[in-house]
Amino acid sequence: MSKYRIRMNGKVYEMEIELVDENPQTISRPQIIPGTSYKTTDSVVQVINPSAELQIHFDDNTVKSPMPGSIIRVMAKAGEIVPKDTPILVLEAMKMENEICAPRDGRIKEVFVVEGQTVPGTAPLFEMEAEEGKLV
Secondary structure, three states: OOOEEEEEEEEEEEEEOOOOOOOOOEEOOOOOOOOOEEEOOOOOEEEOOOHHHHOOOOOEEEEOOOOOHHHHHHHOOOOOOOOOOEEEEEEEEOEEEEEEOOOOOOEEEEEEOOOOEEEOOOOOOEEEOOOOOOOO
């Protein structure tokens, strides 16, 4: 068991952490956050480099996951032109299905996730761009 002291928002917290499995297997899946790796022990997924998420700068065209969950359906693909509020994918979180829709009219530039993939909150899901001759 290891003891750690963490400072968050000016407050100091002490924690004891116990190593559960010395040989976790690396998960083989598309990277959710660039520069981040994941390991699993039983059904627990550990983020190995959590600071990588802080290094990403999202723009207004990238739609992020509003919560952690699993992608259960992807209904659009890169290159499709979609109107505002068109369902692009379905994210399951806490046994509820959440439709993630296009925030504006435009073209789907890229979809970053696949069906069955688990994503953390704020993970990029898809990117939109202006349709030719229109502003996004």
